[in-house]
Amino acid sequence: MATKTIKVEYISRVEGEGALDLEIAGGKVTSAQLRIFEPPRFFEAFLRGRGHEEIPDIVARICGICPVAYQMGAVHAIEDAFGVKVEGQLRALRRLLYCGEWIESHGLHVVMLHAPDFLGYPDAIQMAAQHGDVVRRGLALKKAGNEILRVLGGREIHPVSVKPGGFHRVPTKAELAPLAEELKRARDIAVDLVRWVAKFPFPDLEQDYEFVAMRHKDEYPLNEGRLVSNRGIDLDIADYETTFEERHVARSTALHSLIKGRGAYLVGPMARYALNFDRLPASIQGLAAEAGLGPVERNPFKSIIVRSLEIAYASEEALRIIADYERPEPAVLLEPRAGVGYGCTEAPRGICWHRYEFEEDGTVKTAKIVPPTSQNQPSIEADLMSVATSMIDASDDEIRHRCEQTIRNYDPCISCSAHFLKLTVTRL
Numbered sequence: 001m002a003t004k005t006i007k008v009e010y011i012s013r014v015e016g017e018g019a020l021d022l023e024i025a026g027g028k029v030t031s032a033q034l035r036i037f038e039p040p041r042f043f044e045a046f047l048r049g050r051g052h053e054e055i056p057d058i059v060a061r062i063c064g065i066c067p068v069a070y071q072m073g074a075v076h077a078i079e080d081a082f083g084v085k086v087e088g089q090l091r092a093l094r095r096l097l098y099c100g101e102w103i104e105s106h107g108l109h110v111v112m113l114h115a116p117d118f119l120g121y122p123d124a125i126q127m128a129a130q131h132g133d134v135v136r137r138g139l140a141l142k143k144a145g146n147e148i149l150r151v152l153g154g155r156e157i158h159p160v161s162v163k164p165g166g167f168h169r170v171p172t173k174a175e176l177a178p179l180a181e182e183l184k185r186a187r188d189i190a191v192d193l194v195r196w197v198a199k200f201p202f203p204d205l206e207q208d209y210e211f212v213a214m215r216h217k218d219e220y221p222l223n224e225g226r227l228v229s230n231r232g233i234d235l236d237i238a239d240y241e242t243t244f245e246e247r248h249v250a251r252s253t254a255l256h257s258l259i260k261g262r263g264a265y266l267v268g269p270m271a272r273y274a275l276n277f278d279r280l281p282a283s284i285q286g287l288a289a290e291a292g293l294g295p296v297e298r299n300p301f302k303s304i305i306v307r308s309l310e311i312a313y314a315s316e317e318a319l320r321i322i323a324d325y326e327r328p329e330p331a332v333l334l335e336p337r338a339g340v341g342y343g344c345t346e347a348p349r350g351i352c353w354h355r356y357e358f359e360e361d362g363t364v365k366t367a368k369i370v371p372p373t374s375q376n377q378p379s380i381e382a383d384l385m386s387v388a389t390s391m392i393d394a395s396d397d398e399i400r401h402r403c404e405q406t407i408r409n410y411d412p413c414i415s416c417s418a419h420f421l422k423l424t425v426t427r428l
Contacts, residue, residue, distance in 0.1 A: 022399070044368060052336060106314075110307050167330050222346050
């Protein structure tokens, strides 16, 4: 049989710029390479020499969709290095801010970027002609999440209120009250969304993932916890690099993350769900059962259901936090010192790990940030191999479409590549 190459020169409806090269030879898929050609952005490099107070506002610019993930990972790492623990209502407010990010990010992806794949539309604009009410409700979810970011963070994109030790300003109980009414509507929309996406036609694919996520002693994970997997990993976040490693591949400006000696792993909604199902409230567990899910889901195409469940969960959790809220002092004091600090939180797309080394005056000596998409890239490519192999006799257009859909299962944020790449030039 002839060798052929199927190319997706530009992958649409994802954050950032990438492409796919698929090689088929002798009736078999021999290579599936996700190319990341968006320029590297050097965040780790230009954090060096900056004061610790600057870090949250700088790292928020890594992503316009999930800035809170980077801010929360950073402030936790700073506080870890300086020996400070934020508790009580300040901690709850951080969790509320994170709920807002999950709602707006997941809502955008599920309705506007991913649902068109299952219903046969090229984009959400054309989908709106037949499903206008769904699109409007998806936009309402985005608005509800953004409103939480505005009230707590000062603005909807790249919040400016987050600081080491807490916030520059915290809202009054009266300021949070209007959010509750909007969140009640968001919760109802999310429940209906779960029921809607559960009826989509899903390709038949089961993958044997090693799930990796944070796990907290009594919460569904957002800001804190240990790193665990379904194959025995159970680490303090400070020990991340003892088990995980990053590698540079020539086709990508984002590094690939692997488990040492084992290879690819999966982070994000399906991993969180599988490793923390028992931390979900009964209402969300019941909704999952209604949608046809068990405590573990291994079909990556059904990640759209799990994302929708997390919107419902984040709406309920936000309502709980607002109901229990009493206004605290904006921040706890911290004193800079030399040291190393670690932070890890659950971005909408999966764990986001930070490590900072500080000088005595609190300036950054070194920084390392590992975003979710770089951790998922090897799993994305493994899924692509499985999907393409299962439809080897289909037309190139059918294979191309299904592969794009496979990539969008992950809601990849290609723009979140933060590393300073080592460049080696060989001249012959």
